[in-house]
Structure formats: structure tokens, C-alpha cells
Amino acid sequence: MDLIHRGRTDFANLVLNRYLALSGDISGLKVLGVFLSSRATIRAHVSAVASKNQKTKNETEFLEKEARCYLQEAQHYLKTQSPTLIAIGGLSGCGKSVLAKGLAPHIGHAPGAFVARTDMIRKRVLGVKPWEKLSQDGYSRAATQRTYKQLYQEIEDALTFGYSVIVDGVFAKPGERHKLENLAVKMDVSFLGFWLSAPLDVLEQRVTNRRNDVSDADATVVRMQAVYDIGEVKWAKLDASQGIESILEKSLSILDASLENCTN
Structure with missing residues (x-):
């Protein structure tokens, strides 16, 4: 999830496929979206709370933006797509x-x-x-x-x-x-x-x-x-x-x- 957030979906895909190739745990894909969404939601919460305790306006705005971005990602992970x-x-x-x-x-x-x-x-x-x-x-x-x-x-x-x-x-x-x-x-x-x-x-x-x-x-x-x-x-x-x-x-x-x- 953090790799995707930082624009490295290519690395995130490598990690996923290396795990699936070695483990054969394809059933894990059934809950992957929920897992990623929950992690992004936690990140959103942490960033939102941290934004209230910053000394500068720039730091506050940065964390608020991060929180909104993580929340959007959390929602996106739960959307269904045709494979x-x-x-x-x-x-x-x-x-x-x-x-x-x-x-x-x-x-x-x-x-x-x-x-x-x-x-x-x-x-x-x-x-x-x-x-x-x-x-x-x-x-x-x-x-x-x-x-x-x-x-x-x-x-x-x-x-x-x-x-x-x-x-x-x-x-x-x-x-x-x-x-x-x-x-x-x-x-x-x-x-x-x-x-x-x-x-x-x-x-x-x-x-x-x-x-x-x-x-x-x-x-x-x-x-x-x-x-x-x-x-x-x-x-x-x-x-x-x-x-x-x-x-x-x-x-x-x-x-x-x-x-x-x-x-x-």
C-alpha cells in the first residue's frame, strides 16, 4: 500500500507476485482489497491526527493533504472492476x-x-x-x-x-x-x-x-x-x-x- 501511495505500483506488483508465486496463496486475493483499504484508512487517521500537532502551517497542510489522499485510496481499493x-x-x-x-x-x-x-x-x-x-x-x-x-x-x-x-x-x-x-x-x-x-x-x-x-x-x-x-x-x-x-x-x-x- 505504501509503495502504491508513493507512485511505485511496479514495485508493489513485484512484491505481490513474488509472494503469490512462492506461496500459491491465491485465495489471499479475495481479501487483498479490504486489507489495502484498512491500511490506507489507518494511514489517513494517523496523518489527520498528526496534522493537529504541527508547528508550521506547511506541515499541517501537508499532513491534511496526505490524510485526504489516503482516504481516497482506501475507497478506491474497495471498488469492483471487471477482470x-x-x-x-x-x-x-x-x-x-x-x-x-x-x-x-x-x-x-x-x-x-x-x-x-x-x-x-x-x-x-x-x-x-x-x-x-x-x-x-x-x-x-x-x-x-x-x-x-x-x-x-x-x-x-x-x-x-x-x-x-x-x-x-x-x-x-x-x-x-x-x-x-x-x-x-x-x-x-x-x-x-x-x-x-x-x-x-x-x-x-x-x-x-x-x-x-x-x-x-x-x-x-x-x-x-x-x-x-x-x-x-x-x-x-x-x-x-x-x-x-x-x-x-x-x-x-x-x-x-x-x-x-x-x-x-
Whole structure:
């Protein structure tokens, strides 16, 4: 709440998503708005009381302004919004997680969207630390089924509690993409899919240069993914070889246009 008040919703979103990724406590989103509102209300009360005990007019006016601002924020946290489901797909190294991180603070309730990352969920489901590399068993059919079952459940829960979701995964199979689209229909929320692509050499270089990343993908995995039969991709396509600032700006523009069409 204090980070949001100071204009650092991006940091606040990082804190929220790090907690959710490690704990899996998606049910906490159900009461997050009330929690943030109560904290802002306390801050408003403290600032209002403190304003009565200041020696200068400037100090008094500053704290009065703070109290009013905190009170407005407390009310805002309790407002309901229609959540959105956003999917970001593409081969390893295309920048899905970087884009998700950039988009999340701009979407839905402050501090922003819940980012459901398949790599993180897989590690959590298997009881492995985020930076610990999985063996081949971690990518077996059974492990993958457990991962995606948990993924879909967490998406549903977050949307039910009124929070937008950004789901980050390869989603190379048409059935996986259709599943997310159908889930949005089931939950009666807006959906937008982004498909990121870049030349193979760019993808290989990126995954090779990774350090302390949740993803276990390396250049060998990228080359294997490159021959997948991805099928027709109907999601909005983005050139992931560009800088993240350019990709983020374009994706936000597409998102704004998509949501505007949904409300018209």
C-alpha cells in the first residue's frame, strides 16, 4: 500500500507476485482489497491526527493533504472492476516474463494483475526451489498435467476474486491456447492473447545468457521448440527482437483498443 501511495505500483506488483508465486496463496486475493483499504484508512487517521500537532502551517497542510489522499485510496481499493485474462505465449527466450512483468502493474486493481507463470508453478507443484534445475522427470507428462491443472485453477480463483491475470507460458499447442480462450468465456471475462516471436539465434543467445532464472530452457530446448507444429496463431503477434520498451508500448496500445471494443 505504501509503495502504491508513493507512485511505485511496479514495485508493489513485484512484491505481490513474488509472494503469490512462492506461496500459491491465491485465495489471499479475495481479501487483498479490504486489507489495502484498512491500511490506507489507518494511514489517513494517523496523518489527520498528526496534522493537529504541527508547528508550521506547511506541515499541517501537508499532513491534511496526505490524510485526504489516503482516504481516497482506501475507497478506491474497495471498488469492483471487471477482470481481464491476458495470455503471453511464444518460444523460450522471446521475453514473455519480461513483458508480463511490465504489463502487470497497468492492469486491473492496484497493485495490478496476478502473473501466473508456468515455470514457477511447475517448480512449486514439485516442491523445488525456483532457481533449482529440474531433472527430466520434472517435465514428464504427469508433471506437466499437474502443472497445468494447478495453473488453470489459480487463474480461475484470481478471476473469481476480481483480479486480472496474465498467464505466461510457451503455449505452443493450439489446444493449450484454445483452453485459455475457453476459460475466459467460462469466466465471462475479456481475453487477449499475445504471441511473441524472434529469430532463432536471438532466442538461443537470450536463454544462454540467463542467470538465476526460473526457466530451465537452454539453447537445446529452443532448437527443439523451433520445429514444433504450432498451428494457426490468432493472438496478437509481437516482434520480440525489439527492445522491451517498444514491445510494452505496443502491447498496451493493443490492450487499450481491445478493452475499448469490449465496452462498446
